[in-house]
Amino acid sequence: MSTAATEKLALLGGPRAVPEEDEDLFRWPIVTEEDEAAVLEVLRAGGMSGTNITRLLEAEYAAYQGARYALGYCNGTAALLGAMYGCGIRRGDEIICPSLTYWASALPAFNLGATAVFADIEPDSLCLDPRDIEHRITPRTKAIMVVHYCGHPADMDPIMTIARKHGLKVIEDVSHAHGALYKGRLVGAIGDVSAMSLMSGKSLPAGELGMLCTDDQLIYERAIAFGHYERTGELTLPEVTPFAGMPLGGYKHRAHQLSSAMARVQLRAYPARMAEIQRAMNSFWDQLEGLPGFRAHRPAKGSGSTMGGWYNPLGHYRPEELGGLPIDKFAETVNAEGGRTGRASNFPMHLHPVLNTADVYGDGKPTRIAFADRDLRQERGTLPVSEALADRCLGIPWFKHLRPKQIGQYAQAFRKVATQADKLR
Numbered sequence: 001m002s003t004a005a006t007e008k009l010a011l012l013g014g015p016r017a018v019p020e021e022d023e024d025l026f027r028w029p030i031v032t033e034e035d036e037a038a039v040l041e042v043l044r045a046g047g048m049s050g051t052n053i054t055r056l057l058e059a060e061y062a063a064y065q066g067a068r069y070a071l072g073y074c075n076g077t078a079a080l081l082g083a084m085y086g087c088g089i090r091r092g093d094e095i096i097c098p099s100l101t102y103w104a105s106a107l108p109a110f111n112l113g114a115t116a117v118f119a120d121i122e123p124d125s126l127c128l129d130p131r132d133i134e135h136r137i138t139p140r141t142k143a144i145m146v147v148h149y150c151g152h153p154a155d156m157d158p159i160m161t162i163a164r165k166h167g168l169k170v171i172e173d174v175s176h177a178h179g180a181l182y183k184g185r186l187v188g189a190i191g192d193v194s195a196m197s198l199m200s201g202k203s204l205p206a207g208e209l210g211m212l213c214t215d216d217q218l219i220y221e222r223a224i225a226f227g228h229y230e231r232t233g234e235l236t237l238p239e240v241t242p243f244a245g246m247p248l249g250g251y252k253h254r255a256h257q258l259s260s261a262m263a264r265v266q267l268r269a270y271p272a273r274m275a276e277i278q279r280a281m282n283s284f285w286d287q288l289e290g291l292p293g294f295r296a297h298r299p300a301k302g303s304g305s306t307m308g309g310w311y312n313p314l315g316h317y318r319p320e321e322l323g324g325l326p327i328d329k330f331a332e333t334v335n336a337e338g339g340r341t342g343r344a345s346n347f348p349m350h351l352h353p354v355l356n357t358a359d360v361y362g363d364g365k366p367t368r369i370a371f372a373d374r375d376l377r378q379e380r381g382t383l384p385v386s387e388a389l390a391d392r393c394l395g396i397p398w399f400k401h402l403r404p405k406q407i408g409q410y411a412q413a414f415r416k417v418a419t420q421a422d423k424l425r
């Protein structure tokens, strides 16, 4: 691709690196006749609100995840709430959580009278930084919420060591990383409990659905007691059996069977689809290795860690290697080539008004303070890596198929801009 350094940038009137969009390369979810038949069968049987299909899915999901128990939910947010309750998070408690995540990793804690303390992320993995956890632990801390951000496994070994030392539970939010490996182990099977979204945009898509996985019977039964009243007849532990028949939380967390039916088909297809996505994404990044301006967001080769289905793939942007080229100018120039990029990280939660000024439950003060024994608010400047990410992180095309010609064109779009950034100043 020696032309990258000489072929005129499309923004300056040259030919586009990606002459034609191949929408099928990006289409997700992949819905086949098998999905349609599974969903239609439930629809025609009139059993949308039952649990029989969901139970089949749970057994299959538990086997996939290597977990003793899997419990289906109406969505991932509810599964996270169930996991938090299952871990014994109660009024006044705190969880330590990354600020750079989708809000559902943290906000359900408010439903329990608890609150979140945010820790910073590692600049490479973009997951919870194990070195920023311990000093945030107080007698109120009950759990660490780990998010495998945009498919990248978090550094679980030191996090588990810290949790065990302090008697904390570890909840894994696997909503971005179904099937990812951490040093050869499946994420979601390392902490005490995992919760994941199977929302239609996620790497394992099934409409609106969530799943909780654990080996811990108490966590599992508490989660049932809290939000699955129709299943409380299965409870065996004295802590929860007296309350069978009504949900302790006042929540109804049942999964919808049309989504469960689709999830069963998607789960069967997932290992092969994930493997192809991994080959496609790695081939894209391998072609860009060593260029200035950006780096892959992926674990080191040979580490035994993988990116799962590469949900919302990101690249690290390094403007200092391109003469300070602002991220938006870089993105505009790549997009003129047909390259599909732009700012892509989540907004750091600790700076949002919901975590700073909202009095959600009428306490006469912000909920974040009302539910704690001190002012927990974290102002700008307190989580520097999370706060800087917006300017240092790019969305990357999410290839679902290994199509070398097209992927090569997208790589060329990025390569042209990396090698000709000086022409943009």
Ligand SMILES: *Cc1c(COP(=O)(O)O)cnc(C)c1O
Residues within 6 Å of the ligand: 075, 076, 077, 078, 080, 101, 102, 104, 105, 147, 173, 175, 176, 196, 197, 198, 199, 208, 209, 210
């Ligand atoms: C999508 C997502 C959730 C919530 O899942 P829903 O199914 O949309 O409720 C939770 N955590 C993370 C990190 C997510 O991306």
